Structures are given as C-alpha cells and as structure tokens.
Amino acid sequence: MTEDEPRRATFRAVADEVRKSIQRGTYAPGAKLPTEGELADQLGTNRGTAAQALRLLASEGLINKSRRGMFVHRIVNKIVRDSTSRYVRARREEGQARGAFEAEIRGLGMTPSSITTTQHTQPPAWVADLLGVDGNDVSTLARVRRMLADDVPVQLATSYLPLAIAEGTRLEEIDTGPGGSKSRLAELGHAQATITEEIDVRPPTGEEVEALDMREDQRVYEIAHIGRTEDGRAVEVTVHVLPTHLWRLSYSWPLGPTH
Incomplete structure (x- = not known):
C-alpha cells in the first residue's frame, strides 16, 4: 500500500x-x-x-x-434518453411537443426550452457523403439548437437536411410544429423508416464547455444520428452533444428467432 x-x-x-x-x-x-x-x-x-x-x-x-x-447541481438524477421510443411519431407529438427532446423532458416533469437558429450551409464532408449532397457547396439546411431543461443547458444538436428538400418549407422555421422535423419530412414524402446512431465519448471543446456550463475535465456523448427513408436514402443527419453526467442512454430492440 x-x-x-x-x-x-x-x-x-x-x-x-x-x-x-x-x-x-x-x-x-x-x-x-x-x-x-x-x-x-x-x-x-x-x-x-x-x-x-x-x-x-x-x-x-x-x-x-x-x-x-x-x-x-440543479439536475441530480440523470435524464434518460430512450432511443427506442423517442422517435415514434405519437411520442414526438405527445401534448403538441415540438419533437423528441421536448416530449422527453416534459415526460420527466421538467420544462424544456431551446435556442434555435437555421441557416443554409456547406456541410461537413462526412455529412455530405451520407446525404448525397455536394460537400463543396451550400447544399444543406442546418438547424442549430441549444437545448435546456428547467433552464439548465443539457444538449447541443445540429441537424443537416438536404437543401433540395428543406428549402422554402416549414423546416426552415424556428418552430417546425408538432413532432418536429421528422413529422415535417414525412409530410413532404420523406418519412424515415430506419435510424442509425453512432456514439462516441470524448472531452468537450471549449465552445461546448461554455455552452453546456461544463468543466473541461468532464466528458460528452457525441451521437451521430442518421435517418433514412424506406428506400435507404439518408434525409437527416443530426449531431447531438450531451454531458455524460446528465444523461443515460437507453436502447432496446426485439430479437428474432434464435434457431
């Protein structure tokens, strides 16, 4: 010893x-x-x-x-992000919620809010590859959100949508309406049938430390979320950044026959 x-x-x-x-x-x-x-x-x-x-x-x-x-800390118990049910349309639109996050936070008895901006932008190369858009041009709509629960910053999220789909639609508005962007995409004929999420854990950037009121020695989940239509086309890519000390990630799925 x-x-x-x-x-x-x-x-x-x-x-x-x-x-x-x-x-x-x-x-x-x-x-x-x-x-x-x-x-x-x-x-x-x-x-x-x-x-x-x-x-x-x-x-x-x-x-x-x-x-x-x-x-x-004002949030002592971790927020559970139930990725199995949060994207079901009925859950996203419950109580006229503006998407999965709002429904999720309300369900936990907290008050959700967000600061949102939208802009036409040149996407990161990996996002352009997934969406099948020109990575060297302004080819996506970016919805950038700083999300809060009971006025505590708990998440950053940037969604990229092909400009060919989103331009001139309600997706460009700050308030996309009940169900959020996924419901609006469905109404435009681009309903998402499958979702992929890739998760990394890393130190926060300086900007994230400030935006999420974190310490530099803490960690964040970075979730790359990809929504695809029935024919396999990616129509939405979202990068979520969540402090690991505030969130627990939950996933479940049915298993097929084992023999």
Missing part, C-alpha cells in the same frame, strides 16, 4: 457521504453546500480531504462551484 492510498480512500469516503446526503435530499438540487471547513468539522476529517471530496463530486457533475460557494 502506498502512502497516498489511505488519504485517497478517506476523501472518497467523504465524497460518498456527501453524495448520499444529496441523494437523500438533505441537500436539495440547487442548495448551497457547507464550506470545506464546515464539511470537515461535520464529518470528522480535515479541510484538505474535504476539498478533495468536493473536487471529485464537481468532476462528476453533482455539484457546481462558483464565487459564492459550492452548490448541488
């Missing part, structure tokens, strides 16, 4: 105690936590160990540090 191991175990034990207090509701979402010194006195440890424990909880996204002190 090295000299550092007992101290490391101690600060993790302190972190466990604070984490349990948050989970029990002793410290509610958004509540201010005791200072390092106060916490050390309460738990019978020293200030340095308490500081290490709080840094660990901050890296996990459970607490935030500001000039006014340490506060419990």
Whole structure:
C-alpha cells in the first residue's frame, strides 16, 4: 500500500457521504453546500480531504462551484434518453411537443426550452457523403439548437437536411410544429423508416464547455444520428452533444428467432 492510498480512500469516503446526503435530499438540487471547513468539522476529517471530496463530486457533475460557494447541481438524477421510443411519431407529438427532446423532458416533469437558429450551409464532408449532397457547396439546411431543461443547458444538436428538400418549407422555421422535423419530412414524402446512431465519448471543446456550463475535465456523448427513408436514402443527419453526467442512454430492440 502506498502512502497516498489511505488519504485517497478517506476523501472518497467523504465524497460518498456527501453524495448520499444529496441523494437523500438533505441537500436539495440547487442548495448551497457547507464550506470545506464546515464539511470537515461535520464529518470528522480535515479541510484538505474535504476539498478533495468536493473536487471529485464537481468532476462528476453533482455539484457546481462558483464565487459564492459550492452548490448541488440543479439536475441530480440523470435524464434518460430512450432511443427506442423517442422517435415514434405519437411520442414526438405527445401534448403538441415540438419533437423528441421536448416530449422527453416534459415526460420527466421538467420544462424544456431551446435556442434555435437555421441557416443554409456547406456541410461537413462526412455529412455530405451520407446525404448525397455536394460537400463543396451550400447544399444543406442546418438547424442549430441549444437545448435546456428547467433552464439548465443539457444538449447541443445540429441537424443537416438536404437543401433540395428543406428549402422554402416549414423546416426552415424556428418552430417546425408538432413532432418536429421528422413529422415535417414525412409530410413532404420523406418519412424515415430506419435510424442509425453512432456514439462516441470524448472531452468537450471549449465552445461546448461554455455552452453546456461544463468543466473541461468532464466528458460528452457525441451521437451521430442518421435517418433514412424506406428506400435507404439518408434525409437527416443530426449531431447531438450531451454531458455524460446528465444523461443515460437507453436502447432496446426485439430479437428474432434464435434457431
């Protein structure tokens, strides 16, 4: 056993105690936590160990540090992104929701909102290849969204749609209506029959740290979402960026005969 191991175990034990207090509701979402010194006195440890424990909880996204002190994050329980059902039309349009995210967040008892911009743009090369558009020209409509739950930024999403399909349609509007872009694509004759999602976990960029109110030592899920029509044509590519400490990804599917 090295000299550092007992101290490391101690600060993790302190972190466990604070984490349990948050989970029990002793410290509610958004509540201010005791200072390092106060916490050390309460738990019978020293200030340095308490500081290490709080840094660990901050890296996990459970607490935030500001000039006014340490506060419990306003979202303590992870948001479940159920990719199996979120794109079913009835689910997307439930309660006149403007797409899967809005329905998802409402279903969890939180208030969804988003800041959306749209623009004609030259897509990244890999997006152009998937959509079958010219990657050297302004050939897509980009819908860029910063998405919030109870005013907490929880996701960034950029959707690319072929300009030949989207130009001059409601897809160019900030509010695409109930069901979001997938419902509007279906009305235009481009209903999506299959969806592919490729997931990576990576550090956030500087812009993402700022936009999602994160720390540089935290991680994000990057989900490349591709929607294809019955004939296999890709008509939508969306890049979702979600803090891993705020989200849990859920997938399920039926299995065919095993013999």
